Amino acid sequence: MQANDETVLALTGYRNAMTYVLQLAKDQNFKLHEGYLRSLHYMMVAHDLSKNPGNWRPGSIYVRDELKNEIVYQGPDRDLIEGLIGELIDRVNSSTDSGPDIVQAAMAHLNLVMIHSFSDGNGRMARCLQTLILARQGILEPEFCSVEEHLGKVQQEYYDVLAEVGQGSFHPENDARPWIRFMLKAHYVQALRVQWRMNLLDKIWTSMELEIKKRGLPDRMIFPLADAALRLRVRNSSYRRIAEISENLASRDLKQLVEEDLLVAIGENRGRVYAASPNLLAMREKLWEAFKGGILSKYQNRENCRCKYTL
Numbered sequence: 001m002q003a004n005d006e007t008v009l010a011l012t013g014y015r016n017a018m019t020y021v022l023q024l025a026k027d028q029n030f031k032l033h034e035g036y037l038r039s040l041h042y043m044m045v046a047h048d049l050s051k052n053p054g055n056w057r058p059g060s061i062y063v064r065d066e067l068k069n070e071i072v073y074q075g076p077d078r079d080l081i082e083g084l085i086g087e088l089i090d091r092v093n094s095s096t097d098s099g100p101d102i103v104q105a106a107m108a109h110l111n112l113v114m115i116h117s118f119s120d121g122n123g124r125m126a127r128c129l130q131t132l133i134l135a136r137q138g139i140l141e142p143e144f145c146s147v148e149e150h151l152g153k154v155q156q157e158y159y160d161v162l163a164e165v166g167q168g169s170f171h172p173e174n175d176a177r178p179w180i181r182f183m184l185k186a187h188y189v190q191a192l193r194v195q196w197r198m199n200l201l202d203k204i205w206t207s208m209e210l211e212i213k214k215r216g217l218p219d220r221m222i223f224p225l226a227d228a229a230l231r232l233r234v235r236n237s238s239y240r241r242i243a244e245i246s247e248n249l250a251s252r253d254l255k256q257l258v259e260e261d262l263l264v265a266i267g268e269n270r271g272r273v274y275a276a277s278p279n280l281l282a283m284r285e286k287l288w289e290a291f292k293g294g295i296l297s298k299y300q301n302r303e304n305c306r307c308k309y310t311l
Contacts, residue, residue, distance in 0.1 A: 009047035014124055017043040018146070021128055025135035032092045032132070034085055037117075040128055044121045051120040056081050061116050072163055075116030076170040084115045092133060105133035106183035107176065113162065114170055127151070143194045147186040150193070157182070203291050204229050207283065215260060220245065221253055228263055228276040229284045235273055 017040045024030055042054030052058065056078075063073035076084065088111050092104075099107075113126035127148060134145040143149075151158050161182045165174055208225040212218070220243040224234040240250035254274055257263040263274040276284065 006047070010044070013044040013046060014128075017124075017128055018131060021132045022135055022140060022145075025132060025140065030136060032089050034089065037085070037125070037129070041118055041121060041125055044124055048120075052118070056117050057119045061119070063116070072168065073116070073166055074169045081115065081117045085117055088112060088115065092129075101134060101137045101139070102184065102187060103180060105130040106180055108133055109183070110162075110165065110176060110179050111172075114166055114172070143190060144187070147183070147190050150186045150190045200291055201226075203287060204284070207287050211262075211283070217256070217260070218253070221257060224254065224257065224274065225262060225280065228274065228280060231276065233273040233275055234263065
């Protein structure tokens with residue numbers, strides 16, 4: 001919420017491009033061509049015309065490590081871009097490539113980021129292409145067709161493996177297995193993370209269900225309590241929509257939960273929202289400590305990825 005205007009525009013553009021990718025993937029006869037790549041790039045960086053949105057880079061390009069103050073990668077010559085992109089598109093569209101979808105997607109990501117065909121946004125474009133290939137195979141859930149969340153947690157490892165495979169410049173003959181291992185692990189860890197979140201939600205729901213029954217309250221009140229336990233703000237509008245009740249009944253329910261010392265009201269009139277009370281927060285923390293201990297002992301050794309579990 002504190003992001004500056006440029007960051008907001010960049011994130012909005014990336015979100016729009018990713019949404020467009022999921023729409024394209026619904027077409028069973030979809031074939032990738034350079035127009036799609038350039039359109040996706042335009043969506044991502046149209047807020048800054050100096051970055052040549054929708055066009056290939058006009059000249060040479062270098063990737064600089066700001067911390068080390070050194071150039072860590074040099075893209076291939078500008079004259080090679082159209083040919084390299086053509087080969088990449090042919091490979092993506094090829095129906096004879098029998099490799100696993102997840103490997104094909106990872107290799108498309110690697111090749112596009114190594115070609116570095118744009119003035120800016122090459123990493124985002126490569127990850128977007130990876131998502132497109134997986135979504136085209138029916139993997140449409142964001143948690144599985146994108147590993148963006150995991151890469152955000154291991155950003156330096158992401159850069160390190162690209163540096164290991166690229167070795168400073170465009171070397172398509174290099175061994176890509178370190179990259180494939182990294183990406184397979186990324187998908188695996190992200191799937192684990194979804195699994196433990198679902199387990200956590202189940203624990204929270206069950207706990208709120210028991211609390212509601214103990215107090216003799218209607219079952220529908222589980223909805224706002226579970227949201228509040230996850231530190232979400234509860235509104236009358238969202239509650240009545242999910243519980244399929246009237247505005248007046250939703251207001252009475254939320255007021256009663258405040259009286260029960262489970263929620264606290266913030267604001268007045270139509271701007272009012274509800275959050276977890278100190279009492280509900282204490283219940284949540286107790287539940288989280290028990291859950292965290294069990295989930296870490298179950299998964300930490302398997303993924304070995306220094307993931308931070310937070311609620």
